[in-house]
Amino acid sequence: MSSRLECAQCGKIYPLDIRLRLCECGYPLLVTHQVEGSAGSELKAVIESRPLGVWRYLELLPKGIGEPVSLGEGGTYLQRAERLGRELGLRNLYLKNETMNPTGSFLDRGSTVEVTMALHSDIKCLECISRGNLAASLAAYAVKAGIPCRVYVLPGAEQAKILQALAYDAELIYASKKHDHAEDGHLVEPYNPFFLDGLKTSTLEILEQLDWNPPDAIFITMGTGSNLTATWKALDEAESFRLIGGDPPRLYGVQASGCAPIVEAFKKGLDKVEPKRGCKMIFPDISEPNPILGSVVLKAIRSSRGSAIMVEENEILESIKLLAKTEGILAEPAAAASIAALKIAVNDGLIDRSERVVCMITGSGLKDPASIRELFKLSYPKHVKISxxxxxxxxxxxxxxxxxxxxxxxxxxxxxxxxxxxxxxxxxxxxxxxxxxxxxxxxxxxxxxxxxxxxxxxxxxxxxxxxx
Ligand SMILES: [Zn+2]
Missing domain, CATH: 1.10.10.10 (Winged helix-like DNA-binding domain superfamily/Winged helix DNA-binding domain)
Known part of the structure; x- marks a missing residue:
């Protein structure tokens, strides 16, 4: 089997090279894997013989990249959510608990693949531009690989996550805008081809954990759109490698109302996402005014017969509480938004009560103490005024x-x-x-x-x- 890079828009082919991320037409590149040999039950047997984690799916990851830089990412629990399901009126609800990853976020799946590739490509410095989770994840894997890491911290960054990156020995540079990075470093974006290929393993795990019977629907929050693109890619590959059959799941993309350019484009029936002006950075990790994967995401949602859903700030905060008190999972707002959207989808009749539904819980609530504080202020007023x-x-x-x-x-x-x-x-x-x-x-x-x-x-x- 061999891998190469292919443009998500025009289909132009490029060799596997970590320094490439965009096609000359301006659209992102994706890694494609050719099926030459084992597939179907033979491939399942090879996969199932390996330990749990991202690297279990080696045949579906970029080839020829040497020993992995790993902190034990992936292999997260697919939790059957009976109590939350009862609250929402669903009989078959599952939660992919990505808070269990080493730095508390699903991005660790991308970091392990990208940093492994960087180490074996002789990259001297890793960089990212981040308001939160990406900084923390990349910094941890850079330390493990012994490569210096530089983080450009954007305005509105979440303090706890940036402190996490600082603890992992990252160099912090406070930047005013997105293009402030240096030329000597390798810039890691969540849509980099290798990073995205790592992200896709959460969906491969979901399929395997459901005995290779795809669920009916998957709910995923969107910032740049990398996680939804990765899910779509995983489903496509699982089908071409004959790991699954039948109807693929409907994909539901979720954004917060302060910054929801993808949802707005979906509702208007557009093929491209218009950059959003005046985005509110209430939940920075899912607030991206100009999502580069926008058109890929719109195609993925529409071809899967899913939908794009916008949720309000108070609905997100209430979902954190609901998830914690029914299932024992403490999620950050960017993750709990998927539960808020599921609630809307059930009420709007988009989801049948007996369908098998998976919500991706992408990051831990421990990373966002400010939201938890806000939540408790809502529920337990400190000063009760009474007559x-x-x-x-x-x-x-x-x-x-x-x-x-x-x-x-x-x-x-x-x-x-x-x-x-x-x-x-x-x-x-x-x-x-x-x-x-x-x-x-x-x-x-x-x-x-x-x-x-x-x-x-x-x-x-x-x-x-x-x-x-
Ligand atoms: Zn292209």
């Missing part, structure tokens, strides 16, 4: 649990407060929603009527103490 009457209710309930009617009378006796009886129930239901009191199931009270007793919670006790 005088509610405070008096809490005070009375701190002395003893009471029925609504009993409480209404007690407010009159203790504080001289007089209002119509239904008002007390309005106050009580608001206090329940605030988590400050709870009501126990009804029991028989005086006069043989069924009544509900109200009790103060720990939060209620705390709020009361703080207000005194």
């Amino acid at each position: 005088g009457t509610k405070l008096k209710i809490l005070k009375l309930l701190s002395e003893k649990s009471m029925y609504g009617y009993e409480l209404w009378k007690a407010l009159k006796i203790a504080y001289g407060l007089e209002f119509k009886l239904p008002t007390i129930y309005q106050h009580l239901s608001e206090l329940i929603r605030m988590g400050l009191i709870v009501s126990k199931p009804p029991e028989r009270g005086l006069g043989r009527r069924m009544v509900r007793k109200y009790h103060l919670t720990e939060s209620g006790r705390r709020v009361l103490a703080e207000s005194q």
Whole structure:
């Protein structure tokens, strides 16, 4: 079997060379692999005889590149998500947990292939222009290979991820715009042909983990579009190498509403993505104003009969919480966006409830403490503002649990407060929603009527103490 580079747009062929990334027509190059010999069940047997990880799929990676530079990337868990599936109304939901990679992101799959190729091509310095995950991943693999790494940090970069790169001994240069890199270094972009070929192994793993029966749909977040392109490429190769048969999955590409040029082009029916002006960098790792793989991604989504979905910031943050509390996976916003999009797709009827669906969870929430902080501020307000009457209710309930009617009378006796009886129930239901009191199931009270007793919670006790 042999490999070469081919233009994703015009089909022009180039030799395998790490320094090539764009065709003379301006479009990205992809590695293509020729099938000459083992394929189908014979190839499956060879793959399955190797240890888990990116390098298990050697026949589908660039040839002739020597000993891998590896930190044990890939081989991540495909988690059957029964509890999250129940929440979303899906019976067969799976999560590809890429947070398990060495630096906490799916990009490690690309870094291992690119840095291995760089080491064996005598590259003297690795460079990247990044706002986050790519910097951390490349820096770690550069250290392992013993090659210096230079990171151009763009405005809006996520501090925790840049600190991670700094810890891996990268040289940081604060750049104002994208073309600030030096000529002597080898620039690693997520769409570099070898990098992208490494990314594709997450999809090969998904197929293998599902016994080579492709799922019905895959949800993937998009910045430059490299992960969706890699998925599309993996599915295409798995079919040509006769690893899978039947209908390929529908691909759903996901972007955040502040910067969603690919989704906008999809909705307008365009073949090319127009560069987006004034992009909001709320989630830098999926915010790319000018995605170079845009036209490839649009083709991939359309030919798979999938769709492009835009999600709002608050939907992303809520999805982080939902994923963590149902499946025990803490994702960063750029990763949880795929769950937010799945929710929309189910509600819009794009996904059938019995279909087999995979969401790629591309990066760990530990990399983005700021979003986690934001999330907790949404759910657990630090200062609960409550009115005088509610405070008096809490005070009375701190002395003893009471029925609504009993409480209404007690407010009159203790504080001289007089209002119509239904008002007390309005106050009580608001206090329940605030988590400050709870009501126990009804029991028989005086006069043989069924009544509900109200009790103060720990939060209620705390709020009361703080207000005194
Ligand atoms: Zn071309």
